[in-house]
Amino acid sequence: MDAVVHATLDSFDAATHDRLTADPVRNTVALTSLDRIRRSPATEQPPILITFHENGEVIGSLVRTPPWPFQAADLPLPAVELAATVAAKIDPDAPGVTGPRERSEAFATATGKNYTESLSTRQYRLTTLAPPSVGGTSRMATEDDVELLGGWRAAFLREAVPEAPATPTTEAMRTSLRLGQGHALWVIDGAPVAWAVASRPQAGMTRIGPVYTPPEHRRHGYGAAVSAVATRWALDQGATDVLLFADLTNPTSNSIYQRIGYEPLDDWAEFWWKH
Template sequence: MEETRFYDDVADFWAVAQDLYEAEPAKHTTALSVIHALVDAPQPDAAPPVFVTLHDDTTGSLLGAALRTPPWPMALSGIRPDGVSLLTKELLAAHPELDSVMGPRDVVDAFAPTWAAATSRTVRPILDLRLYRLGDLLVPQVEGRARLASEADLDLLAEHWVAFSSEANAHRPSTFADARDGAHRLLTLGAGYVIWEVDGVPVSTACAKFPNAGASRIGPVYTPPAHRQHGYAAAATAAAASWALSAGATEVLLYTDLANPTSNGVYQRIGFRPVADYAEVAFDQPT
Protein backbone atom coordinates (compact mmCIF):
# COMPACT_ATOMS: atom_id res chain seq x y z
CA MET A 1 0.00 0.00 0.00
CA GLU A 2 0.97 3.61 -0.53
CA GLU A 3 0.17 6.88 1.21
CA THR A 4 0.46 10.56 0.40
CA ARG A 5 1.59 13.48 2.52
CA PHE A 6 0.90 17.16 1.85
CA TYR A 7 3.05 19.99 3.23
CA ASP A 8 2.41 23.64 4.03
CA ASP A 9 6.06 24.59 4.28
CA VAL A 10 8.79 24.24 1.65
CA ALA A 11 11.38 23.39 4.31
CA ASP A 12 9.33 20.42 5.53
CA PHE A 13 8.83 19.21 1.96
CA TRP A 14 12.51 19.67 1.11
CA ALA A 15 13.63 17.71 4.16
CA VAL A 16 11.76 14.71 2.74
CA ALA A 17 12.25 15.17 -1.02
CA GLN A 18 15.76 16.63 -1.30
CA ASP A 19 17.57 13.34 -1.93
CA LEU A 20 15.11 12.35 -4.65
CA TYR A 21 15.51 15.59 -6.56
CA GLU A 22 19.24 16.04 -6.11
CA ALA A 23 19.99 12.47 -7.21
CA GLU A 24 19.01 13.41 -10.79
CA PRO A 25 19.40 17.17 -11.18
CA ALA A 26 18.93 17.14 -14.96
CA LYS A 27 15.61 15.29 -14.75
CA HIS A 28 14.39 17.55 -11.94
CA THR A 29 15.84 20.85 -13.14
CA THR A 30 12.48 22.65 -13.07
CA ALA A 31 11.59 21.47 -9.57
CA LEU A 32 15.05 22.37 -8.27
CA SER A 33 14.74 25.91 -9.67
CA VAL A 34 11.32 26.33 -8.08
CA ILE A 35 12.51 25.13 -4.68
CA HIS A 36 15.61 27.33 -4.86
CA ALA A 37 13.40 30.36 -5.55
CA LEU A 38 10.93 29.51 -2.78
CA VAL A 39 13.70 29.12 -0.22
CA ASP A 40 15.99 31.97 -1.22
CA ALA A 41 13.61 34.57 -2.68
CA PRO A 42 10.12 33.95 -1.28
CA GLN A 43 7.22 36.07 -2.50
CA PRO A 44 4.93 36.91 0.43
CA ASP A 45 1.96 37.71 -1.80
CA ALA A 46 2.24 34.57 -3.97
CA ALA A 47 -0.51 31.96 -4.07
CA PRO A 48 0.12 29.07 -1.66
CA PRO A 49 2.26 26.35 -3.25
CA VAL A 50 1.30 22.69 -3.34
CA PHE A 51 3.77 20.07 -2.07
CA VAL A 52 3.04 16.34 -2.00
CA THR A 53 5.06 13.17 -1.49
CA LEU A 54 4.16 9.51 -2.04
CA HIS A 55 5.34 6.83 0.40
CA ASP A 56 5.26 3.12 1.03
CA ASP A 57 2.98 2.99 4.07
CA THR A 58 4.77 -0.04 5.49
CA THR A 59 8.37 1.15 5.31
CA GLY A 60 7.74 4.88 4.94
CA SER A 61 10.19 5.00 2.04
CA LEU A 62 9.76 7.82 -0.45
CA LEU A 63 8.22 6.76 -3.77
CA GLY A 64 7.68 10.12 -5.45
CA ALA A 65 7.15 13.86 -5.09
CA ALA A 66 5.41 16.71 -6.90
CA LEU A 67 5.05 20.44 -6.41
CA ARG A 68 3.23 23.42 -7.83
CA THR A 69 3.44 27.20 -7.50
CA PRO A 70 0.19 28.55 -9.01
CA PRO A 71 -0.45 29.62 -11.70
CA TRP A 72 2.40 27.48 -13.03
CA PRO A 73 1.83 23.81 -13.86
CA MET A 74 2.43 21.08 -11.32
CA ALA A 75 5.94 19.67 -11.82
CA LEU A 76 5.68 15.88 -12.15
CA SER A 77 9.31 14.91 -12.67
CA GLY A 78 9.40 13.25 -9.24
CA ILE A 79 6.45 10.97 -10.03
CA ARG A 80 6.64 7.57 -11.75
CA PRO A 81 3.87 6.46 -14.12
CA ASP A 82 2.80 3.83 -11.59
CA GLY A 83 2.22 6.57 -9.01
CA VAL A 84 -0.29 8.47 -11.14
CA SER A 85 -3.39 6.68 -9.86
CA LEU A 86 -2.69 7.45 -6.20
CA LEU A 87 -1.61 11.02 -6.95
CA THR A 88 -4.82 11.61 -8.90
CA LYS A 89 -6.97 10.29 -6.08
CA GLU A 90 -5.31 12.46 -3.45
CA LEU A 91 -5.17 15.62 -5.57
CA LEU A 92 -8.83 15.20 -6.43
CA ALA A 93 -9.66 15.42 -2.74
CA ALA A 94 -7.17 18.14 -1.80
CA HIS A 95 -6.64 20.22 -4.96
CA PRO A 96 -9.38 19.63 -7.54
CA GLU A 97 -8.59 23.05 -9.02
CA LEU A 98 -5.38 21.71 -10.63
CA ASP A 99 -5.49 22.90 -14.25
CA SER A 100 -2.07 22.10 -15.72
CA VAL A 101 0.95 19.81 -15.33
CA MET A 102 4.44 19.56 -16.79
CA GLY A 103 6.92 16.70 -16.66
CA PRO A 104 8.54 13.79 -18.50
CA ARG A 105 6.36 12.74 -21.40
CA ASP A 106 5.66 9.23 -20.11
CA VAL A 107 4.41 10.61 -16.79
CA VAL A 108 2.30 13.34 -18.39
CA ASP A 109 0.87 10.83 -20.86
CA ALA A 110 -0.20 8.67 -17.92
CA PHE A 111 -1.49 11.49 -15.73
CA ALA A 112 -3.39 13.57 -18.29
CA PRO A 113 -6.16 11.11 -19.26
CA THR A 114 -6.49 9.93 -15.67
CA TRP A 115 -6.97 13.47 -14.33
CA ALA A 116 -9.24 14.44 -17.22
CA ALA A 117 -11.50 11.47 -16.57
CA ALA A 118 -11.59 12.12 -12.81
CA THR A 119 -12.46 15.82 -13.23
CA SER A 120 -14.60 15.66 -16.39
CA ARG A 121 -12.17 18.02 -18.13
CA THR A 122 -10.57 17.90 -21.54
CA VAL A 123 -6.82 17.73 -22.13
CA ARG A 124 -5.27 20.60 -24.08
CA PRO A 125 -1.65 20.13 -25.21
CA ILE A 126 0.43 23.23 -24.47
CA LEU A 127 4.07 22.44 -25.22
CA ASP A 128 6.12 19.52 -26.47
CA LEU A 129 9.58 20.06 -25.04
CA ARG A 130 12.99 18.47 -25.33
CA LEU A 131 15.53 18.71 -22.52
CA TYR A 132 19.12 19.16 -23.70
CA ARG A 133 22.40 18.80 -21.81
CA LEU A 134 25.62 20.54 -22.83
CA GLY A 135 28.40 18.28 -24.08
CA ASP A 136 31.49 20.06 -25.39
CA LEU A 137 30.72 23.75 -25.74
CA LEU A 138 31.39 25.06 -29.23
CA VAL A 139 31.67 28.84 -28.99
CA PRO A 140 30.47 30.42 -32.25
CA GLN A 141 32.42 33.20 -33.89
CA VAL A 142 29.87 35.99 -33.93
CA GLU A 143 30.19 39.76 -34.11
CA GLY A 144 29.80 41.48 -30.76
CA ARG A 145 30.53 40.72 -27.14
CA ALA A 146 28.79 39.46 -24.01
CA ARG A 147 28.30 41.27 -20.75
CA LEU A 148 26.40 40.37 -17.61
CA ALA A 149 23.20 42.24 -16.90
CA SER A 150 22.69 44.25 -13.74
CA GLU A 151 19.65 45.86 -12.19
CA ALA A 152 20.26 48.84 -14.47
CA ASP A 153 19.21 46.55 -17.35
CA LEU A 154 15.88 45.42 -15.87
CA ASP A 155 13.76 47.33 -18.39
CA LEU A 156 15.60 45.71 -21.29
CA LEU A 157 15.32 42.26 -19.73
CA ALA A 158 11.61 42.82 -19.12
CA GLU A 159 11.05 43.89 -22.74
CA HIS A 160 12.74 40.73 -23.98
CA TRP A 161 10.86 38.60 -21.45
CA VAL A 162 7.47 39.95 -22.54
CA ALA A 163 8.33 39.43 -26.21
CA PHE A 164 9.60 35.91 -25.50
CA SER A 165 6.41 35.06 -23.61
CA SER A 166 4.29 36.39 -26.46
CA GLU A 167 6.08 34.17 -28.98
CA ALA A 168 6.88 31.05 -26.98
CA ASN A 169 4.29 31.05 -24.19
CA ALA A 170 1.26 32.74 -25.71
CA HIS A 171 -0.94 30.65 -23.38
CA ARG A 172 0.66 32.42 -20.42
CA PRO A 173 1.27 36.08 -21.36
CA SER A 174 3.46 38.22 -19.13
CA THR A 175 2.94 41.87 -18.26
CA PHE A 176 5.89 44.24 -18.24
CA ALA A 177 5.66 44.61 -14.47
CA ASP A 178 5.61 40.84 -13.90
CA ALA A 179 8.50 40.37 -16.34
CA ARG A 180 10.55 43.04 -14.60
CA ASP A 181 9.87 41.42 -11.23
CA GLY A 182 10.83 38.03 -12.68
CA ALA A 183 14.11 39.32 -14.08
CA HIS A 184 14.89 41.06 -10.79
CA ARG A 185 14.19 37.83 -8.91
CA LEU A 186 16.55 35.88 -11.17
CA LEU A 187 19.33 38.38 -10.54
CA THR A 188 18.61 38.21 -6.82
CA LEU A 189 18.93 34.43 -6.99
CA GLY A 190 22.38 34.77 -8.54
CA ALA A 191 21.57 34.02 -12.17
CA GLY A 192 23.98 34.95 -14.94
CA TYR A 193 21.83 37.05 -17.28
CA VAL A 194 23.87 37.64 -20.44
CA ILE A 195 23.35 40.51 -22.86
CA TRP A 196 24.98 40.16 -26.27
CA GLU A 197 25.86 43.56 -27.72
CA VAL A 198 27.04 44.75 -31.12
CA ASP A 199 28.55 48.24 -31.11
CA GLY A 200 26.88 48.83 -27.76
CA VAL A 201 23.43 47.80 -29.00
CA PRO A 202 21.76 44.87 -27.15
CA VAL A 203 20.80 42.27 -29.77
CA SER A 204 20.09 39.14 -27.68
CA THR A 205 19.74 37.97 -24.08
CA ALA A 206 20.12 34.60 -22.37
CA CYS A 207 19.76 33.69 -18.71
CA ALA A 208 21.58 30.88 -16.89
CA LYS A 209 20.15 30.01 -13.48
CA PHE A 210 22.54 29.73 -10.57
CA PRO A 211 23.61 26.07 -10.27
CA ASN A 212 21.40 23.82 -8.12
CA ALA A 213 22.78 20.39 -7.22
CA GLY A 214 25.43 21.09 -9.85
CA ALA A 215 22.96 21.89 -12.65
CA SER A 216 22.23 25.23 -14.31
CA ARG A 217 19.37 25.66 -16.78
CA ILE A 218 19.41 28.31 -19.49
CA GLY A 219 16.28 30.27 -20.33
CA PRO A 220 14.78 32.47 -21.44
CA VAL A 221 16.78 33.19 -24.59
CA TYR A 222 15.47 35.96 -26.81
CA THR A 223 16.58 37.86 -29.91
CA PRO A 224 14.33 40.60 -31.32
CA PRO A 225 13.19 39.89 -34.90
CA ALA A 226 15.27 42.76 -36.32
CA HIS A 227 18.47 41.10 -35.06
CA ARG A 228 17.83 37.50 -36.06
CA GLN A 229 19.75 35.36 -38.56
CA HIS A 230 23.12 36.64 -37.33
CA GLY A 231 23.97 33.98 -34.75
CA TYR A 232 23.37 36.25 -31.77
CA ALA A 233 21.14 33.77 -29.89
CA ALA A 234 23.81 31.09 -30.24
CA ALA A 235 26.47 33.50 -29.04
CA ALA A 236 24.41 34.66 -26.05
CA THR A 237 23.54 31.08 -25.12
CA ALA A 238 27.17 29.99 -25.36
CA ALA A 239 28.18 32.92 -23.16
CA ALA A 240 25.50 31.99 -20.62
CA ALA A 241 26.71 28.38 -20.67
CA SER A 242 30.29 29.54 -20.10
CA TRP A 243 29.12 31.61 -17.13
CA ALA A 244 27.26 28.60 -15.69
CA LEU A 245 30.37 26.42 -15.95
CA SER A 246 32.47 29.11 -14.27
CA ALA A 247 29.83 29.34 -11.51
CA GLY A 248 30.36 25.66 -10.71
CA ALA A 249 27.78 23.88 -12.86
CA THR A 250 28.65 20.31 -13.79
CA GLU A 251 25.58 20.12 -16.04
CA VAL A 252 24.21 22.90 -18.23
CA LEU A 253 20.67 22.30 -19.44
CA LEU A 254 17.93 23.91 -21.49
CA TYR A 255 14.49 23.13 -22.84
CA THR A 256 13.46 23.65 -26.45
CA ASP A 257 10.04 23.73 -28.02
CA LEU A 258 9.91 20.83 -30.47
CA ALA A 259 7.65 22.94 -32.68
CA ASN A 260 10.61 25.30 -33.27
CA PRO A 261 13.22 23.49 -35.38
CA THR A 262 15.36 26.63 -35.62
CA SER A 263 16.11 26.80 -31.90
CA ASN A 264 16.69 23.05 -31.70
CA GLY A 265 19.27 23.36 -34.46
CA VAL A 266 20.96 26.38 -32.90
CA TYR A 267 21.53 24.68 -29.57
CA GLN A 268 22.79 21.45 -31.07
CA ARG A 269 25.34 23.36 -33.13
CA ILE A 270 26.95 24.79 -29.99
CA GLY A 271 27.14 21.43 -28.21
CA PHE A 272 23.79 20.63 -26.59
CA ARG A 273 22.60 17.02 -26.84
CA PRO A 274 19.09 15.60 -26.26
CA VAL A 275 18.32 14.03 -22.88
CA ALA A 276 14.57 13.38 -22.75
CA ASP A 277 11.22 14.68 -23.91
CA TYR A 278 8.84 16.58 -21.64
CA ALA A 279 5.33 17.91 -22.09
CA GLU A 280 3.00 20.51 -20.64
CA VAL A 281 -0.76 20.09 -20.81
CA ALA A 282 -3.74 22.03 -19.49
CA PHE A 283 -7.13 20.76 -18.36
CA ASP A 284 -10.13 22.72 -19.59
CA GLN A 285 -13.55 22.84 -18.03
CA PRO A 286 -16.30 21.51 -20.29
CA THR A 287 -18.14 24.23 -22.20
Protein backbone atom coordinates in the same frame (compact mmCIF):
# COMPACT_ATOMS: atom_id res chain seq x y z
CA MET B 1 0.68 3.55 -1.43
CA ASP B 2 -0.28 6.82 0.24
CA ALA B 3 0.23 10.52 -0.30
CA VAL B 4 1.36 13.23 2.10
CA VAL B 5 0.52 16.89 1.48
CA HIS B 6 3.23 19.04 3.02
CA ALA B 7 2.25 22.27 4.73
CA THR B 8 5.77 23.70 4.60
CA LEU B 9 8.73 23.62 2.26
CA ASP B 10 10.93 22.54 5.16
CA SER B 11 8.81 19.41 5.60
CA PHE B 12 8.94 18.63 1.89
CA ASP B 13 12.71 19.23 1.80
CA ALA B 14 13.25 16.81 4.66
CA ALA B 15 11.41 14.09 2.71
CA THR B 16 12.75 14.74 -0.78
CA HIS B 17 16.10 16.58 -0.71
CA ASP B 18 18.29 13.52 -1.14
CA ARG B 19 15.97 12.04 -3.75
CA LEU B 20 15.74 15.15 -5.93
CA THR B 21 19.42 16.05 -5.76
CA ALA B 22 20.43 12.48 -6.63
CA ASP B 23 19.03 13.09 -10.13
CA PRO B 24 19.32 16.85 -10.74
CA VAL B 25 19.01 16.47 -14.51
CA ARG B 26 15.51 14.97 -14.38
CA ASN B 27 14.46 17.15 -11.42
CA THR B 28 15.86 20.38 -12.84
CA VAL B 29 12.57 22.32 -12.80
CA ALA B 30 11.65 21.43 -9.22
CA LEU B 31 15.14 22.13 -7.93
CA THR B 32 15.36 25.58 -9.50
CA SER B 33 11.80 26.70 -8.77
CA LEU B 34 11.90 25.57 -5.14
CA ASP B 35 15.28 27.23 -4.65
CA ARG B 36 13.75 30.49 -5.86
CA ILE B 37 10.92 30.19 -3.34
CA ARG B 38 13.29 29.15 -0.57
CA ARG B 39 15.45 32.25 -1.06
CA SER B 40 12.72 34.75 -1.88
CA PRO B 41 9.53 33.60 -0.13
CA ALA B 42 7.97 37.06 0.04
CA THR B 43 7.74 37.31 -3.75
CA GLU B 44 6.14 33.90 -4.37
CA GLN B 45 2.83 32.16 -3.76
CA PRO B 46 2.98 29.11 -1.44
CA PRO B 47 3.87 25.95 -3.38
CA ILE B 48 1.77 22.79 -3.56
CA LEU B 49 3.96 19.92 -2.30
CA ILE B 50 2.97 16.24 -2.33
CA THR B 51 5.03 13.12 -1.67
CA PHE B 52 4.10 9.50 -2.35
CA HIS B 53 5.06 6.72 0.03
CA GLU B 54 5.20 2.95 -0.10
CA ASN B 55 6.32 0.71 2.74
CA GLY B 56 7.50 3.76 4.64
CA GLU B 57 9.72 5.07 1.83
CA VAL B 58 9.28 8.10 -0.43
CA ILE B 59 8.87 6.85 -3.99
CA GLY B 60 8.08 10.14 -5.71
CA SER B 61 6.68 13.64 -5.51
CA LEU B 62 4.51 16.20 -7.27
CA VAL B 63 5.17 19.93 -7.08
CA ARG B 64 3.39 23.07 -8.21
CA THR B 65 4.65 26.62 -7.85
CA PRO B 66 1.61 28.83 -8.61
CA PRO B 67 0.61 30.17 -11.01
CA TRP B 68 2.43 27.51 -13.08
CA PRO B 69 1.36 23.90 -13.83
CA PHE B 70 2.20 20.83 -11.79
CA GLN B 71 5.70 19.40 -12.29
CA ALA B 72 5.58 15.65 -12.87
CA ALA B 73 9.27 14.80 -13.36
CA ASP B 74 9.42 12.91 -10.05
CA LEU B 75 5.91 11.42 -10.29
CA PRO B 76 6.11 7.60 -10.55
CA LEU B 77 3.68 6.09 -13.03
CA PRO B 78 2.04 3.79 -10.43
CA ALA B 79 1.09 6.92 -8.44
CA VAL B 80 -0.63 8.92 -11.18
CA GLU B 81 -4.19 7.95 -10.22
CA LEU B 82 -3.57 8.78 -6.57
CA ALA B 83 -1.81 11.98 -7.56
CA ALA B 84 -4.72 13.10 -9.73
CA THR B 85 -7.20 12.42 -6.92
CA VAL B 86 -5.19 14.31 -4.30
CA ALA B 87 -4.42 17.21 -6.63
CA ALA B 88 -8.10 17.64 -7.48
CA LYS B 89 -8.96 17.94 -3.79
CA ILE B 90 -6.22 20.31 -2.65
CA ASP B 91 -5.54 22.33 -5.80
CA PRO B 92 -8.60 22.38 -8.08
CA ASP B 93 -7.44 25.58 -9.79
CA ALA B 94 -4.18 24.13 -11.12
CA PRO B 95 -3.93 24.93 -14.85
CA GLY B 96 -2.10 21.83 -16.09
CA VAL B 97 1.04 19.72 -15.87
CA THR B 98 4.54 19.64 -17.33
CA GLY B 99 7.33 17.06 -17.27
CA PRO B 100 8.83 14.15 -19.18
CA ARG B 101 6.20 13.21 -21.74
CA GLU B 102 5.21 9.78 -20.40
CA ARG B 103 4.72 11.08 -16.86
CA SER B 104 3.00 14.36 -17.69
CA GLU B 105 0.64 12.76 -20.20
CA ALA B 106 -0.23 9.97 -17.78
CA PHE B 107 -1.12 12.53 -15.09
CA ALA B 108 -3.13 14.65 -17.54
CA THR B 109 -5.10 11.57 -18.61
CA ALA B 110 -5.67 10.46 -15.01
CA THR B 111 -7.31 13.78 -14.10
CA GLY B 112 -10.19 13.03 -16.48
CA LYS B 113 -10.06 16.65 -17.66
CA ASN B 114 -10.03 17.76 -21.27
CA TYR B 115 -6.57 19.04 -22.07
CA THR B 116 -4.47 20.44 -24.86
CA GLU B 117 -0.74 20.00 -25.45
CA SER B 118 0.65 23.51 -25.18
CA LEU B 119 4.36 22.78 -25.45
CA SER B 120 6.55 19.95 -26.70
CA THR B 121 10.23 20.26 -25.84
CA ARG B 122 13.46 18.32 -25.91
CA GLN B 123 15.84 18.38 -22.97
CA TYR B 124 19.52 18.84 -23.82
CA ARG B 125 22.72 18.53 -21.78
CA LEU B 126 26.05 20.15 -22.55
CA THR B 127 28.94 17.95 -23.63
CA THR B 128 31.74 20.29 -24.75
CA LEU B 129 30.96 23.97 -25.29
CA ALA B 130 31.69 25.19 -28.83
CA PRO B 131 30.95 28.95 -28.97
CA PRO B 132 30.01 30.20 -32.45
CA SER B 133 31.85 32.93 -34.30
CA VAL B 134 29.37 35.81 -34.39
CA GLY B 135 29.87 39.54 -34.68
CA GLY B 136 29.31 41.56 -31.54
CA THR B 137 30.23 41.36 -27.88
CA SER B 138 28.64 40.12 -24.68
CA ARG B 139 28.04 41.37 -21.17
CA MET B 140 26.10 40.28 -18.11
CA ALA B 141 22.91 42.22 -17.38
CA THR B 142 22.58 44.52 -14.38
CA GLU B 143 19.78 46.29 -12.54
CA ASP B 144 19.85 48.94 -15.28
CA ASP B 145 18.56 46.33 -17.74
CA VAL B 146 15.49 45.28 -15.72
CA GLU B 147 12.93 47.11 -17.87
CA LEU B 148 14.39 45.66 -21.06
CA LEU B 149 14.49 42.14 -19.62
CA GLY B 150 10.95 42.42 -18.31
CA GLY B 151 9.69 43.35 -21.77
CA TRP B 152 11.65 40.56 -23.42
CA ARG B 153 10.43 37.98 -20.89
CA ALA B 154 6.82 38.99 -21.55
CA ALA B 155 7.42 38.74 -25.32
CA PHE B 156 9.06 35.32 -24.89
CA LEU B 157 6.10 33.98 -22.90
CA ARG B 158 3.55 35.33 -25.39
CA GLU B 159 5.39 33.60 -28.21
CA ALA B 160 6.48 30.34 -26.53
CA VAL B 161 3.66 29.66 -24.04
CA PRO B 162 0.59 31.75 -24.92
CA GLU B 163 -1.41 29.90 -22.23
CA ALA B 164 0.96 31.15 -19.52
CA PRO B 165 -0.66 33.32 -16.85
CA ALA B 166 0.07 37.01 -16.76
CA THR B 167 2.87 37.71 -14.27
CA PRO B 168 4.78 40.87 -13.26
CA THR B 169 7.71 40.26 -15.59
CA THR B 170 9.81 43.29 -14.68
CA GLU B 171 9.66 42.51 -10.97
CA ALA B 172 10.47 38.87 -11.74
CA MET B 173 13.62 39.98 -13.55
CA ARG B 174 14.63 42.23 -10.66
CA THR B 175 14.21 39.32 -8.24
CA SER B 176 16.11 36.96 -10.55
CA LEU B 177 19.10 39.30 -10.71
CA ARG B 178 19.02 39.79 -6.95
CA LEU B 179 19.06 36.01 -6.44
CA GLY B 180 22.23 35.69 -8.50
CA GLN B 181 20.98 34.15 -11.74
CA GLY B 182 23.18 34.83 -14.76
CA HIS B 183 21.53 37.05 -17.38
CA ALA B 184 23.72 37.27 -20.50
CA LEU B 185 23.23 39.84 -23.25
CA TRP B 186 24.62 39.85 -26.78
CA VAL B 187 25.38 43.40 -27.87
CA ILE B 188 25.78 45.03 -31.30
CA ASP B 189 26.96 48.66 -31.47
CA GLY B 190 26.15 49.10 -27.80
CA ALA B 191 22.59 47.79 -28.07
CA PRO B 192 21.45 44.41 -26.68
CA VAL B 193 20.06 42.13 -29.40
CA ALA B 194 19.65 38.78 -27.59
CA TRP B 195 19.30 37.44 -24.05
CA ALA B 196 19.84 34.13 -22.25
CA VAL B 197 19.50 33.21 -18.57
CA ALA B 198 21.40 30.59 -16.58
CA SER B 199 20.06 29.47 -13.23
CA ARG B 200 22.23 29.37 -10.14
CA PRO B 201 23.74 25.85 -9.82
CA GLN B 202 21.72 23.33 -7.77
CA ALA B 203 23.38 19.98 -6.98
CA GLY B 204 25.83 20.75 -9.79
CA MET B 205 23.01 21.44 -12.28
CA THR B 206 22.26 24.68 -14.11
CA ARG B 207 19.51 25.25 -16.66
CA ILE B 208 19.68 27.76 -19.51
CA GLY B 209 16.44 29.56 -20.33
CA PRO B 210 14.70 31.63 -21.40
CA VAL B 211 16.69 32.39 -24.55
CA TYR B 212 15.16 35.23 -26.55
CA THR B 213 16.05 37.23 -29.63
CA PRO B 214 13.59 39.92 -30.80
CA PRO B 215 12.23 39.15 -34.29
CA GLU B 216 14.11 42.00 -35.95
CA HIS B 217 17.45 40.57 -34.79
CA ARG B 218 16.93 36.91 -35.69
CA ARG B 219 18.86 34.79 -38.21
CA HIS B 220 22.21 36.37 -37.35
CA GLY B 221 23.41 33.77 -34.82
CA TYR B 222 22.88 36.01 -31.80
CA GLY B 223 20.76 33.42 -29.97
CA ALA B 224 23.48 30.81 -30.28
CA ALA B 225 26.13 33.31 -29.23
CA VAL B 226 24.29 34.49 -26.11
CA SER B 227 23.40 30.90 -25.18
CA ALA B 228 27.09 30.05 -25.26
CA VAL B 229 27.85 33.06 -23.03
CA ALA B 230 25.23 31.98 -20.48
CA THR B 231 26.62 28.44 -20.64
CA ARG B 232 30.16 29.68 -19.97
CA TRP B 233 28.87 31.68 -17.01
CA ALA B 234 27.23 28.51 -15.62
CA LEU B 235 30.43 26.51 -16.00
CA ASP B 236 32.37 29.28 -14.26
CA GLN B 237 29.90 29.03 -11.35
CA GLY B 238 30.84 25.37 -10.94
CA ALA B 239 28.00 23.67 -12.83
CA THR B 240 28.73 20.12 -13.96
CA ASP B 241 25.39 19.51 -15.73
CA VAL B 242 24.27 22.40 -17.94
CA LEU B 243 20.80 21.79 -19.34
CA LEU B 244 18.31 23.51 -21.60
CA PHE B 245 14.96 22.85 -23.26
CA ALA B 246 14.20 23.54 -26.93
CA ASP B 247 10.76 23.72 -28.52
CA LEU B 248 10.40 20.72 -30.82
CA THR B 249 8.35 22.79 -33.27
CA ASN B 250 11.40 25.00 -33.83
CA PRO B 251 14.03 22.96 -35.73
CA THR B 252 16.34 25.98 -35.92
CA SER B 253 16.83 26.26 -32.16
CA ASN B 254 17.28 22.50 -31.80
CA SER B 255 20.05 22.48 -34.41
CA ILE B 256 21.69 25.58 -32.95
CA TYR B 257 21.99 24.08 -29.49
CA GLN B 258 23.52 20.91 -30.88
CA ARG B 259 26.08 22.95 -32.82
CA ILE B 260 27.29 24.69 -29.66
CA GLY B 261 27.75 21.43 -27.78
CA TYR B 262 24.42 20.17 -26.41
CA GLU B 263 23.15 16.60 -26.84
CA PRO B 264 19.49 15.49 -26.65
CA LEU B 265 18.37 13.59 -23.55
CA ASP B 266 14.59 13.31 -23.24
CA ASP B 267 11.31 14.68 -24.57
CA TRP B 268 9.01 16.68 -22.31
CA ALA B 269 5.44 17.89 -22.81
CA GLU B 270 3.20 20.46 -21.16
CA PHE B 271 -0.56 20.03 -21.00
CA TRP B 272 -3.11 22.69 -19.99
CA TRP B 273 -6.68 21.97 -19.02
CA LYS B 274 -9.44 23.18 -21.33
CA HIS B 275 -12.13 25.27 -19.68
